Amino acid sequence: MDKQTIDTLVGVLDKRMNRQMKEYLDICARCAICKDSCHQYVATGEMKYLPAYRAELIRKIYRKYFTGAGEFVPSLYEARDPDDRLMDELYDSTYACTGCRRCMFVCPFSIDNAWILAAAKGILIAAGKGNEILGQLADAALFKGDNMEMFRDIIVSGFADVERELQQETGRDIKIPVDVQGADILYVALAGAHSIKPAAVIFDAAGANWTLSLFESANYGFFFGDPAKAKLIADRFMNEAKRLGVKEVVITECGHAYRVAEMFYEAWAKEKMPFKVRHILEVIDEYIADGRIKVDPKAIKERVTYHDPCQIGRNGGIYEQPRNIVSAIAPDFVDMTPNREAQWCCGGGGGIVAMEEFKDVRLASGGKKVEQIRATGAKILACPCENCRLQITELNELHDLGLKIVPVMELVVEAMETAKA
């Protein structure tokens, strides 16, 4: 690798440097307590998936260029220049990481290896080694945002199709409102009707003043590791929310989209948003508690368990609302062990489901989740994250779990129907 390239990569690391990252890079004791927290390392035993080792790849560059001791005695720290071999290893370690931050949870110093790997993605992108698929998906989302006039009619006509389907399925005239100025809620769904229909039924029953975003919540810029692109992708619905003057943006059952909108966006945009951000399950929990929607407490007869997606659980703080909801409609609700902040990642986060090259490690890394689900004896898994659902659906087939995997909203709609019957 030539000096100019090395300087560029070091410059990227410098730009991404902040107090927390510096502390994380300085104090890791390499005790490896984190190794048994990582679903990928536990499944494969490969060093490149050991959390501290992943971060250590960046630490080697950091030591050489950002610390006097590393520059003076590089061999003591194995401080070194980046080269093609290191970059290849970094690529595997970084893009395979699902960003679940279970390693941070067990670390005695709370070192956020995923935060270090966020900088690693910046370095990989600068070296022309960013993941192509994630980059293309991010660019496609940006293209849609930049050329909305091309897509608007198609999208709105698609919503009209969803309204017709809802009419047939429920017998009711449920509207999918778009561009409602002054609505209370801007609901940001995923691409496809599956995250729109149940929300529409619930909002309609609750009498909510809502409007549907023209943009999907998924953010491949975030997975790709480019905060500038991630911000632009989130800008699409955040600007829509500002334009419509809504009181809150409600993110659908999607893990990373919630974290981007609630935890990251204001920092990226450098402004306080004039609305709050909530996850749809927070809203539904409130509707049930306030009696705005009626649900049959015995609607779901079979045993149900709940998966805590890392981005809304450990990294988003939504633990109790989904449990309140599921408990309100399924008498036989059984939690997995461990759960909440100690929950195992299913292996499908961080955009890994879109990257075919990591399929083997992805499926192998779901082993802990499979064990957890089996131990509950549940027949239904309530799962409020699209990537988790995709992953667990594959695990379900692979391990013959006989599981029905559904968004929480779908169970709620079922319980609303039986409440009426």
Add this chain to the structure above:
Amino acid sequence: MDLFSYLTSGLGVYVALVVFTLGMAWRAYQWSTTPRSPVRLGMFPKPKTGIGRLGKLMKDTFIAPQSARIEPRMWAMAMLFHVAALAAFVGHLRLVHEFTPLVNALGIEGMNAFAGIAGGLAGIVMLVAVLYWLGRRTYGPYKNLSVPEDYFLLILLLLVVVMGDHLRFVGGLHAPTYIAWFQSLLHFSPAFPAELAASGERWALDFHMLFVDLLLIYFPFSKLTHAIGAFATNLVRSGE
């Protein structure tokens, strides 16, 4: 004092303390002047009050219950080592000032016996913990993850502890002799009392101090800065 003693147990102590103090201050300054991450890096659940955050910070830093659950043996060794190191540090404060209330309560013989048992226990615990860590770094993922710094620090710690244990268990000298030497350091005129200068234990003390000096000098440039950094990073965990 001969030259070696002067370099290790005299001048070396001052140099080590100055480098350690300035180095740690510089490290803290570097951290505090680097801009914070603009995005929220905390982890849930988070305490809602400042007192709650402080309590969680203390629990995460001094007990690390989540580490205990995932690797109990490593956690136990780390806890034992740190408690023993703290006990040893407190015991060494006797060099600065005699623990008069304890001496009054126990008598000088009783005090020496208590110091012998407590210090000896701390020395053995630290020895076992350091040997465990060294052994752990000789195989599998622990070896693959290790860099020379890890072995360098552990060997340095081992040498400090071994020489300290030697002074405790083998040397026939008692606290007043070492107190006299340390008081000379505090008065900036380092000298060994006659009993120590004439004893073979002088060499043990010189080597103990050589390794202590090196450890203190290297400390600010090493991962041992987790001694202060862990408070900051554990605070991020439960912060906004």
